[in-house]
Amino acid sequence: MVLEIFMSKLDAVCHGPARHGMISAIALILYIWFLTPTGHAAAPRIVEEVRFRSESASTRVVIETNGALRYAVGRLSDPERLYVDLLQARLASGWQNRQLSVNDARIAAIRVAQHHRGVVRVVLDLKRIKTYKVFSLKKPYRIVMDLQGLRPAPPPRQQARTPKPKSPPKPVRPLSSQPPPRLASQPTIVIDPGHGGKDPGALGPNGLQEKTVVLQVARVLRQLIRKHLPRYRVIMTRNKDVFVPLTERTKLANDNRAEVFLSIHTNASKRRSVRGVETWYFSFEAKTERAQHIAARENNMSSNQLSELERILRDLHETDRINQSALLAGATQKALVKSLSKRDKNVPDRGVDGAPFIVLLRTEMPSILVEIGFLTNKTEAAQLRRKSYQNALAQGIFEGLNTFLSKSAMKMD
Ligand SMILES: [Zn+2]
The missing domain is CATH 2.60.40.3500 (Immunoglobulin-like)
Structure with a gap:
C-alpha cells in the first residue's frame, strides 16, 4: 500500500500531535539551509x-x-x-x-x-x-x-641470521566472522519487499497477505538479476518474514551505495472493483491533483505550504536523481504492463506518478515503489497467489530495470 508506507515513513520522524510542528520545522530548516549564508537567493x-x-x-x-x-x-x-x-x-x-x-x-x-x-x-x-x-x-x-590513501605494502623483511624462537601460532579467525567478499566497485541493486513480521500490509479476501506475496516476487526478481545481470550484486532489505524499520531499508541502500532501490508493494482500495499496476517515484513536485492531494495529506501540510516547499526544493541538486527515478519508473511500468498483458489483456495500466513525500528524501539513488496489484480486488488477489503470475510480475520489473540500466550506462557522467 503506497499510502501506508508514506504515512509510516512520516511516522518514523514525527509522532502524534507534534507532527505538524515537526513538518513546519523541517520546511523552515530547508528554507534557512537554502538561503543562508548568502542571505539572498539571487546572487550566485x-x-x-x-x-x-x-x-x-x-x-x-x-x-x-x-x-x-x-x-x-x-x-x-x-x-x-x-x-x-x-x-x-x-x-x-x-x-x-x-x-x-x-x-x-x-x-x-x-x-x-x-x-x-x-x-x-x-x-x-x-x-x-x-x-x-x-x-x-x-x-x-x-x-x-x-x-x-591506503598505506603502501611494507617492504619484504630481510632474512634473519639466527632463527627466532617460534611463537605459538595465531588463532585462525573463524570463517563465519569474516565479512563477505566484496568488490569495491561492484554495482549494487537493492530490492525492498514491503512490510514483514508484525506488519502484514494489505490483506486479500482470500487471506493472502501483502508481506508474503511481495517477498515471493522479490525473490524471483533477485534470481532474474543474478542470472541475466551477473555483474550486479543484489541485496534484499529482508529475505524472510521479519519486521524491518523503513529507515533501516533506506540506510541499507545508501550505505551500500546502491545504483537502484526497488520497493515492491501491493495496493488496496475501499472500492473492490479497482485493480491494476502502478509505479511511484519520489518527487518534490506533485504533478497531478491526486498526487497533490495525497502528498499534502501525508505531509500534513496545506496546498499553499506544499507549493512553497516545492519552490525551495526544485532547483536543488536532487533534480538529477528524481529525473532518473522517473525514467526508471516509466521503463518499469511499461515493461510490467507488457509482461502482464500476455496473460490478461485487460490488466489496467494505472500509470506512473511522483509526489513530494518529505521523508523519501532519504534514498540517494534512483528509487521507485511498484504496486503490483490490488489485494482488495478478488480477481487480482487470486492471480497474485499464483506462481506463474508472480513470475510474470518479476519478469516485467526485471525488463524495466534492464532497460533503465542499459540506457543510463550509455549516458556519460
Ligand atoms: Zn504496502
Whole structure:
C-alpha cells in the first residue's frame, strides 16, 4: 500500500500531535539551509579556482569561491568518483569543463563543470583512497577536500641470521566472522519487499497477505538479476518474514551505495472493483491533483505550504536523481504492463506518478515503489497467489530495470 508506507515513513520522524510542528520545522530548516549564508537567493557565488596538492600519503583539493556557500558531497561507483556540488554557484570564465590531471596514487583527474543552472560540480576521479573529509575554511572562503590513501605494502623483511624462537601460532579467525567478499566497485541493486513480521500490509479476501506475496516476487526478481545481470550484486532489505524499520531499508541502500532501490508493494482500495499496476517515484513536485492531494495529506501540510516547499526544493541538486527515478519508473511500468498483458489483456495500466513525500528524501539513488496489484480486488488477489503470475510480475520489473540500466550506462557522467 503506497499510502501506508508514506504515512509510516512520516511516522518514523514525527509522532502524534507534534507532527505538524515537526513538518513546519523541517520546511523552515530547508528554507534557512537554502538561503543562508548568502542571505539572498539571487546572487550566485563564483567558483574562482580549483587546485590540488599531492603529498606522499594524502591529496588536498581546494575550491576557492568569492564567498560562503552551501555544498553537498556525494560518492559514485563504477568508476569510483567523489564529487562536491556547490549550490547557487557559477564558474568563473575559463573554468567550464576544465580537467586537471592529477595522477597520484589517489586521484586520476579533477573535472569541473556547471552541472546545471546554479550548481557547479567538481568531480574527483578516484584511484584508491582510505578516507576523505570535506570542510570549509575562511578568508578567503574555500572548500577543502582531504583524501588519505591506503598505506603502501611494507617492504619484504630481510632474512634473519639466527632463527627466532617460534611463537605459538595465531588463532585462525573463524570463517563465519569474516565479512563477505566484496568488490569495491561492484554495482549494487537493492530490492525492498514491503512490510514483514508484525506488519502484514494489505490483506486479500482470500487471506493472502501483502508481506508474503511481495517477498515471493522479490525473490524471483533477485534470481532474474543474478542470472541475466551477473555483474550486479543484489541485496534484499529482508529475505524472510521479519519486521524491518523503513529507515533501516533506506540506510541499507545508501550505505551500500546502491545504483537502484526497488520497493515492491501491493495496493488496496475501499472500492473492490479497482485493480491494476502502478509505479511511484519520489518527487518534490506533485504533478497531478491526486498526487497533490495525497502528498499534502501525508505531509500534513496545506496546498499553499506544499507549493512553497516545492519552490525551495526544485532547483536543488536532487533534480538529477528524481529525473532518473522517473525514467526508471516509466521503463518499469511499461515493461510490467507488457509482461502482464500476455496473460490478461485487460490488466489496467494505472500509470506512473511522483509526489513530494518529505521523508523519501532519504534514498540517494534512483528509487521507485511498484504496486503490483490490488489485494482488495478478488480477481487480482487470486492471480497474485499464483506462481506463474508472480513470475510474470518479476519478469516485467526485471525488463524495466534492464532497460533503465542499459540506457543510463550509455549516458556519460
Ligand atoms: Zn504496502
